[in-house]
Amino acid sequence: MSAQEKIAKLQTFIANNPALAGVPFAIINGRQLTPITALSMLQLNQEVPSVIVALATLGVDPPTLTNTDWALAEAYYQDLLAIPTKAPKIYQIKTGMSLEDALRHIQARDAIGRSLVQANVNLLTFMARRMQ
């Protein structure tokens, strides 16, 4: 994600979450960094590399999927496909996707596969919360 994209994302975040715009989330050279100050520093081209690193902790970048995430999702769908009963489909508005198709998307690591893997990551996070 480019610096311009990060600026746009910060602007959207600040506009939509004004109550959170002044919350410090990092410290750079002794200076507290909030979404507002981060935006200002990016726009003024001040300490951009440090600000970008700090912004990563705030989740400004798209979530990174690890090889383990992909492998776990692939294993999950392979397990589903091994169930000897008629399988359901996954739908979006226009299309129904079979579990075989889902597995193919994951193996191809395409955009749909990424979405499926992210959903599986979220399921694991959900499981972790329910474990508490």
Add this chain to the structure above:
Amino acid sequence: MGLAVAQARMQVRDLSGPDATKANLDAALNEVDPILCYWLGHGNADTYTVQNQEVYMQTCSGDEKLSGRNVILLSCSCGISLGPDMASKGALAVHAWAVDFTWVADGVPPDPKSDGFFEAVNELWFAHNEGVLPTVAHTRSLAVWDKWIDYWVASSDPYASLVVQHLVHDRDGMRLFGVGDTPSNPPTQEIALPVWEMPLIAGQGLLLFALIL
């Protein structure tokens, strides 16, 4: 509560399938001037489309038409940019999804695996119909998502985890933008403000939409 009950409290303009064109929608907005709009169609972070994927509105233009209205925007990922942009341009409240909305089904609705998805979405509409605040509608919908997640977590269906996965995905992707302080319907009156909604009860509507296209 179905569409018929909703119509008892609201004036409903239903545009679906070939009627869901940009021209017809604009005409309905001008004619009815609804306080609640229920949109259903393809979309992405910045764009909402109607029949045959005709672009209706984008983050940069068109969404200002929703100023002064409550909006249910059931369209993939519109909650990333289009929904918040709409709210920043004066929409009262915008219920939208910051993820691609997905569901699991064995077949044509009513389908046990897909029931929870559409009950949760439709709870937004029912709550607005009953005249509660959008913030309350959002909370009520979240409660329905949670109810169905709990149901499927306890299920012995071999595909239950897949249903849970997508319920969690859609629940966590649901967003509410805007001030959210204006109900769509007075709670104590029989006849309410004019309201226009997109086509069908979402559960069946989504699948019908898929079959039409």
